[in-house]
Amino acid sequence: FCLRHELFPAAHHPTDSFRFRADLRSMRTSMVHPGSELPGKASYAPIEENEQQQPKGWRSSTLIIVLGCLAIGGVMLARGTFADGFGPAAIRGASRDKIVQLDDASWEAPKTGPLNILFVGNSYTYGPAPFGTTSLNNLPRMFKVIAESLGNKVHQEEDTVGSCTLFMHRPSVNPEGCKDPKVCQKIDSPRVNGSLQCTIPAGIVVKPQYSPCPQRLERSKWDIIVLQDYSTLPSIQTARESMYYPAIDEYVKAAQTMGSEPDEKKPLIALYLTWPFLGGNPPGPSKDTNAGCWPFGQQDALAANSSGWSKKVKTEGCLSYAIALGVASGLERGADLLIPAGLAWEVARGSPEIDPSCKAQINKEYGSKPPLSSLALPLRAKDPSYVQWSGEKGNDMFRYMGPNYTSSYCNGCNVDNHPWAKAMYLNALVFYAVIYKKCPMGAAWPNGQTIDGMVLPVVSPEDAKAMQHLVCDVVMDNMDVVEGPLRRLARLELMQQCQNAPPIVCGLLLGSCVFDLCFGGPQYAAEYSAKSFWPRFTKQQYAFGRNATKPFEGDAVRQTHHTTSEENPC
Numbered sequence: 255f256c257l258r259h260e261l262f263p264a265a266h267h268p269t270d271s272f273r274f275r276a277d278l279r280s281m282r283t284s285m286v287h288p289g290s291e292l293p294g295k296a297s298y299a300p301i302e303e304n305e306q307q308q309p310k311g312w313r314s315s316t317l318i319i320v321l322g323c324l325a326i327g328g329v330m331l332a333r334g335t336f337a338d339g340f341g342p343a344a345i346r347g348a349s350r351d352k353i354v355q356l357d358d359a360s361w362e363a364p365k366t367g368p369l370n371i372l373f374v375g376n377s378y379t380y381g382p383a384p385f386g387t388t389s390l391n392n393l394p395r396m397f398k399v400i401a402e403s404l405g406n407k408v409h410q411e412e413d414t415v416g417s418c419t420l421f422m423h424r425p426s427v428n429p430e431g432c433k434d435p436k437v438c439q440k441i442d443s444p445r446v447n448g449s450l451q452c453t454i455p456a457g458i459v460v461k462p463q464y465s466p467c468p469q470r471l472e473r474s475k476w477d478i479i480v481l482q483d484y485s486t487l488p489s490i491q492t493a494r495e496s497m498y499y500p501a502i503d504e505y506v507k508a509a510q511t512m513g514s515e516p517d518e519k520k521p522l523i524a525l526y527l528t529w530p531f532l533g534g535n536p537p538g539p540s541k542d543t544n545a546g547c548w549p550f551g552q553q554d555a556l557a558a559n560s561s562g563w564s565k566k567v568k569t570e571g572c573l574s575y576a577i578a579l580g581v582a583s584g585l586e587r588g589a590d591l592l593i594p595a596g597l598a599w600e601v602a603r604g605s606p607e608i609d610p611s612c613k614a615q616i617n618k619e620y621g622s623k624p625p626l627s628s629l630a631l632p633l634r635a636k637d638p639s640y641v642q643w644s645g646e647k648g649n650d651m652f653r654y655m656g657p658n659y660t661s662s663y664c665n666g667c668n669v670d671n672h673p674w675a676k677a678m679y680l681n682a683l684v685f686y687a688v689i690y691k692k693c694p695m696g697a698a699w700p701n702g703q704t705i706d707g708m709v710l711p712v713v714s715p716e717d718a719k720a721m722q723h724l725v726c727d728v729v730m731d732n733m734d735v736v737e738g739p740l741r742r743l744a745r746l747e748l749m750q751q752c753q754n755a756p757p758i759v760c761g762l763l764l765g766s767c768v769f770d771l772c773f774g775g776p777q778y779a780a781e782y783s784a785k786s787f788w789p790r791f792t793k794q795q796y797a798f799g800r801n802a803t804k805p806f807e808g809d810a811v812r813q814t815h816h817t818t819s820e821e822n823p824c
Contacts, residue, residue, distance in 0.1 A: 363690050364477065368407035371397075371689075372470060373414065374423050374505075375482030378528050380414040381678050382463060385656035385668075387711065390463060391675050395705040396682035403698030406690060410706070411474070412445075412465040415458060418547035420483040421497040424504045427455055428468035441466050457546030471508065475518070478689065480593070481505060481584075482526035484543075485671070486535070486553065488580030489573065490563050491619050493556040498580070499587055506588035524591040524688075527581040529599040530573035531671045532652055532663040535564060562615065572612035574600055575631060579616060582625035593688050595681040598728045600632040602680060602721070603651065604644035608632065629732065636727050640720045651677040675700060675711035680721045687729035695722050 363369055373379050373394045381391030394410040401408045413423055432438035432453045439456050442448030445465040452467035460466060471479070481502065487493045506523055513520025540553045550556065557563045567573040574596060582592055608631060617624045635641050643651050652669035655661070659668045673681065679699055686694045699718035700710040 363406065368409040369401065369478070369689070370409045370474065370476050371411075371478045371480065372474070372476050373410065373412050373480045373482070374420065374468075374471075375414055375480070375526060376418045376484065377414075377416040377672055378485060379480075379482050379526070380412060380416070380463060380465060382416070382653065382672055384654045384674060384711075385659070389702075389709050389711040391653070391673055391678040391711055392708060393678055393681055393685075395708055395710060396679055396700055397685045398705055399700060399703070399710070400682055400686045400694055400697040401690070404686070404690075404692070404694065404696070411467075411470050413468050413470050415454065415464050415466045415544065415547065416461060417544040418458065418484065419487060419497055420481055420501040421549070422455055422458065422547045423468050424501055425468065425471055425508055426504060428453065430469055430472070455546065459544050459546065471505075475512070476521040477519075478522045478524050478591075479505060479509060480524045480526055480685075481589070482528065483581075484547075484553070485528045486531075486540075486567075486573070486577060487556075488584070489567060489576035489616075490553070490557050490560045490580075492559045493553070494580055494583065496550055496556070498584065502584045502587040502589055522590040523588070524593050525581050525584045525589050526593045527578055527596045529596040529673075529677075530567075530570050530577060532570065532649065532661075532667075532669065534570040534573045535567040536662045566612050566615050569609060569612070571605055571608040571632065572616070574605065575608050575613055576616050578631065579620060579625045583620065585625070591688055593685055594728060594732075595684045597631070597633055598680055598684050598725055599651065599677065601635050601724050601728050602641060602643050602677075603648040604635075604638075604641040605632040633728055633732070635724055636731075637723060640723045642717075642720055650674065676713050676717040676721065679713050679718060680725065683721055683725040684729055687725050693722075693726040693730050695726060697722060 371394070379393050381393055383390050394412055398408040398410050415422070428438070431451075433440075435456065437456055438453040439458070439460070440448065441450075441452040441454060441460065443460060443464065443466075444462045446452050446467050450467060450469075452469055454460070454466045454468060458466075483498055483501070488498045502523070502525075509521045509523055512518060543552050545552065567576050578594075578596060581596075585592060617627075649664065649667050649669050651674060652663075653672040653674050655668050655670050657668060659670075661667045661669055663669065663671060683694045683697065686692070686697065697718075699713045699715070702712050703710055
C-alpha cells in the first residue's frame with residue numbers, strides 16, 4: 255500500500271508526466287531480488303498529462319492507509335508515546351519547536367574538500383587548561399578529531415576572547431585595517447601572530463590562551479560560522495534584546511552577503527547552546543567578566559533591569575532552562591542551526607526536573623509559545639547506564655582548579671564553570687551529530703595527540719563511549735522536521751536486508767515505512783518514497799512540480815543518503 259499509494263504522482267501531483275505501473279507481485283520480486291527485471295511483470299512508461307488512468311484499487315488503498323494511520327495516531331497521541339521525530343515537534347513544524355533548524359536545505363557537508371568552520375566565542379570554545387596542565391580543552395580541535403576519524407575533513411579556525419560577549423566580535427566593530435589605538439588594539443600573542451594583522455576593540459583584556467581575530471570572518475570562505483555568547487547572557491531579557499539579537503542579526507547579514515556572491519553558498523549560522531553553572535547562578539556579583547566586552551554595563555547591571563532574573567535562575571535546572579530558551583530564541587533571528595550541547599550536559603548528569611514555577615516565569619518572556627516548547631526538558635537518556643555523572647559525580651564534568659581553590663559553585667569542591675576534557679568532548683560530539691546528521695558512535699577521542707599544532711588532553715575510552723551514546727540519544731532523536739527523515743530513511747535502509755530475510759521480516763519493515771509516510775507528511779512521502787524505492791527513474795522524472803532543470807536542489811537529506819548508487823534494493 256505504501257508503494258502503490260505514494261508513488262502515483264497523478265493522485266498528488268497532477269502536472270507530472272510519469273507514473274509507475276506495477277502489480278504487488280512485481281514489487282515484492284524487485285524488493286527481494288534487487289535489480290531483477292521480470293518481463294511483463296512491471297513497466298515504466300510516460301503517460302500524457304491529460305490521461306486519466308489510475309492504478310487499480312488506489313482509492314481503497316488510500317482509504318485503508320488513512321484509516322490505519324488515524325487509528326495508530328489516535329492511540330499514540332492518547333498514550334503520549336510519539337518518538338523518533340514523529341512527535342509534536344514534527345507535527346507542528348514550527349521553527350521554535352526545533353532543536354535543529356535548517357532553512358537552507360540545499361546545504362550539505364562537503365564530501366571531498368574540508369568543512370570550513372569558524373568558531374566565534376569565549377573560554378567555553380577555546381577551553382582553558384585545568385590545574386597542573388597546559389593542554390587546552392579546545393572544542394574546535396576536538397570536533398576535528400571526531401569528524402576526521404569518521405572520514406570527514408575539517409578546516410577550523412577560532413575567534414575567541416575569554417569572558418567576552420558575542421556583541422564585541424561583530425564585524426562592524428572590527429573592520430580591517432584599523433590602526434587607531436583609541437579604537438582598536440593589534441593582536442600579537444602566542445596563538446595569533448602579529449603578521450596576521452588582527453585587531454579587536456580597545457579596552458578588551460587579552461591573555462595568551464585567547465585566539466582573537468574577528469577579521470577571520472571575512473578573510474575566508476566558510477561553510478559554518480559558530481556563534482557562542484557569554485553563557486548566561488541570552489537568559490537575561492534585556493541582554494538578549496540589547497546585545498545577543500543585534501549580534502546574531504549582524505552575522506546573519508554577513509552570511510547572506512557571502513552567499514550572494516556568484517557561485518558561492520551562504521554559510522550556515524550555528525548557535526552554540528552551553529550549560530548552566532554548577533548549582534545554578536551563584537550568589538553575589540558575577541565574576542571574571544572582561545569589562546571591555548560589556549559596553550552597556552556588565553551582567554549584574556543588565557540583570558538588574560530584567561524583572562526577577564536572579565530569582566528565576568537560582569537552581570541549576572532553572573538556569574539551564576533559561577539559557578536553553580534564550581540561545582534557541584536566536585533561531586528566530588535567522589540562524590540556521592542550534593547546537594544543543596547544554597541539553598546533552600543535562601542528560602549526562604541526570605538532572606532533576608525543572609521547578610514549574612521558574613519555568614512558567616521564564617516562559618512568559620517569550621509569549622504564547624516559548625522556544626523548544628515541544629521538548630520535555632531536561633531530556634533523558636534511553637539507557638540510564640550511560641548517565642554516569644549524576645549527583646556529586648557531576649563535578650567531574652567541570653574543570654578542576656587545584657586543591658587550594660575555593661569554588662563559588664559548590665560547597666567544598668574545587669571546580670569552576672568551565673568544561674573538563676570529557677565534557678568538552680561531549681560538546682564536540684554534539685557538534686558532529688548536528689552538522690553531519692549522523693550518530694558519532696565509533697569516533698576517535700582526545701588522547702594526547704597533536705592537532706593543528708596543539709596537544710590535546712586525554713579522555714578515557716570508557717568516558718568517550720558513554721558520551722557517544724548520550725549524544726546519539728540527545729541529537730539524533732530530536733532532529734527537526736527537515737532533519738527528521740534521516741531517522742526514517744535509516745529504517746528504510748534496513749529494508750536492504752530483505753534480500754535474504756523471511757517475508758515476515760520484510761513485512762514488518764515495510765509496515766514501519768508506511769507509518770513513517772503517514773506521519774512524515776506529504777513532503778516526505780512525495781519526495782523520499784520515489785527516490786528510496788524506485789531509483790530507475792531519471793532525476794528529471796522525479797521533479798514533482800519543481801523546476802525540472804534542477805529538481806533536486808534544496809534537498810540535502812536525499813543527497814546525503816543516495817550518493818553511492820543509483821540502484822537501491824528497496
